[in-house]
Amino acid sequence: LAETLWQLERLDEAMSTLDQIAAAWPNFVKAALIRGDILIRRGQTEAGMASLHAAQALDPSGIVAERAFGAQGQYRLLWAAPSDLPSAAPDAPAQRGAKLRGEPAVVAGAEAAPLPQSPTLRDIQAEMARLTDHLMATDDTQPPERPSAISVLAILTCRAPLEAKFGSEFIQRLGEAVHRLVQAIGTADNRAIHFVALDDPEQMAGLGAVAAQNPADPAHIKAAVDSLADGLLTQGQDMRHVLILGGDDIVPFYRTPNPTDDQDEDIYTDAPYAARNGSSLLPTRAVGRLPDCDDPDAFLRLVEHAARAHADSERNATAKGLKALRRIWQRGDDAPSQEDSFGYTASVWKEASRAVFEVIGQARHLRMSPPISRQEFSVLAQSKPRLAYFNLHGVEGEPAWYGQRDPDFAADYPLFPVALLPDDIASAWAAGATVLTEACYGADVLARTHHDSIALRLLHEGARAVVGSTRLAYGSLTPPLAGADLLGRLFWLAVTSGMPIGQALQWAKLSFANDLMNRQGYLDSEDQKTLLTFNLFGDPTLTVEGQKPIWDKLPQAATVRKSLAVCCQHSAHRAAADVPDDLVQQVQSQISHRLPWLAPKHVRVTQQVLCNGQCTGSCHSGAASHSATAIANRYVFTVSGAPEGDGLRGPLVAKITVDHKGTILKMAVSK
Secondary structure: OHHHHHHOOOHHHHHHHHHHHHHHOOOOHHHHHHHHHHHHHOOOHHHHHHHHHHHHHHOOOOHHHHHHHOOOOOOHHHOOOOOOOOOOOOOOOOOOOOOOOOOOHHHOOEOOOOOOOOOHHHHHHHHHHHHHHHHHOOOOOOOOOOOOOEEEEEEEEOHHHHHHHHOHHHHHHHHHHHHHHHHHHOOOOOEEEEEEEOOOHHHHHHOOOOOOOOOOOHHHHHHHHHHHHHHHHOOOEEEEEEEEEOOOOOOOOEEEEOOOOOOOOEEEEOHHHHOOOOOOOOOOOEEEEEOOOOOHHHHHHHHHHHHHHHHHHHHHOOHHHHHHHHHHHOOHHHOOOOOOEEEEEEHHHHHHHHHHHOOOOOHHHEEEEOOOOHHHHHHHOOOOOOEEEEEOEEOOOOOOEEOOOOOOOOOOOOOOOEEEOHHHOOHHHHOOOEEEEOOOOOOOOOOOOOOOOHHHHHHHOOOOEEEEEOOOOEEOOOOOOOHHHHHHHHHHHHHOOOOOHHHHHHHHHHHHHHHHHHHHOOEOHHHHHHHHHEEEEEOOOOOOOOOOOOHHHOOOOOOOOOOOOEEOOOOOOEEOOOOOHHHHHHHHHHHHHHOOOEOOOEEEEEEEEEEOOOOOOOOOOOOOOOOEEEEEEEEEEEEEEOEOOOOOOOOEEEEEEEEOOOOEEEEEEEO
């Protein structure tokens, strides 16, 4: 919290909080650093330098200082050039995490997650780190070197709201379930697992961190997560994987401003918890969540599913399982079989969906709605897939996913048939599957249960993971892919290359930003929203069923050689009142031709505005400050309206970017 107040220049409030921290934890490094900076800025140079020197003694390598002030921070000369932290000795036991008070002592942590031991793992992690650093670096900043350290899986929850919701006895039951999960994950010398209550001051202090003062406030949770990461790093442990246990009222989702102009007031997301610093758009760690579903037994069931999945991975990664997965990676006569993967799309998006599905299956096996509807799904879902891909419509607050008729299809097909309901998902089909859905609100789990949410039903029936959007999602009608379609293809490339599911989503988001920066030179509002809304529900360290990670198949991403310049929204988007009438008519004619099902009730035209890179990586309407520049002769048409047809209830949105000649540069449609 103090760090957040300091970053917002609320120095008096920050200092008040720092005084409390200093009284309770006098050796807390980051607090001493921030305190020193504030004192120096107030003119109390001697006291400020004393605080910085005290921090230097506690942080001789400068790791925490670099995190606080940056590699080129004004106090960098107080430290020698940061040296790499030593890797754990081959025969050294991994450090144990502290336990949740009241749980069995055996859950006090475990040595390691069974992440791959292949030497190429370091290359993969270095590649993701390099890509992150290049994306986040400004033109005059060199990416900092990253120390080698023990890789940590942090299993995080909040004790007080958990006990208030489910009772004190449930804490014991959860501890036992997590213990079984830790045992199933296994151990290794260079891995560690910590099971931590972010609101437990004693436990957090034991790990060199400060607890969340108000566990209901996402800003406090974010501060606690970052504090834990910093505390572990001073011990030579890098928190690369995070598994959050609980729903929004246990560990709250972060609320961010909606970067685009549509019906969502804000975005709830775990993306900020995946970012060490800088922009929440660029993850530096893999984060997943197991929601509690407002049901203690259903909650424990998800933890048990994760434990069983880890155990099954050890038992079932046989030659037979690998042969089946090789069919996914290969092409030609040995192409993916119908049993390995499942794809289900609205027929209107068939071209974009084929470009995504071809990574995991053959185009002829992609099911389309219409003609298929939920009545036929139960017949098709006889064999159990490892990978399942959905590109259907979703509506806020509704349990169903919908198809959409392609304009070229016969008119006697329904325009928006119901394609799937939660009751259609059976354990015999879903168990063990890794699922990606592009549906709007496909991963909306707020105040939902497995009875009225397809995502939660998939998890309840044993799916390893569900990746989806908590809010309105955008994608393409046809290639080139954009939005959810591009992210989905990149995710499947990483998953089928052997990467753990959480790191696969992390890599996909970084590569998504990289690809669009190279293609467009910036991330527009729909790109930003895609990066924020897609979340992982599941254990981030799991891999595809039957799969041992094959790290040398990981696709590599190119380097971005320029600063991340993103589109400022709301306050930065300027109404384009001077758009020529003939241009508006020309674009509306193209919209009617390309989107005949959309009866536009609202058309808003704005001039596209890009950040000039001086907004400290928080380019949105809630940023403390930003500076933006309009792009001459480039406009964004936002079209929204009710669909013409029965079935789907809810507005559809399309975003069309055009130049002054009316040439469509990009079209993104809501899912």
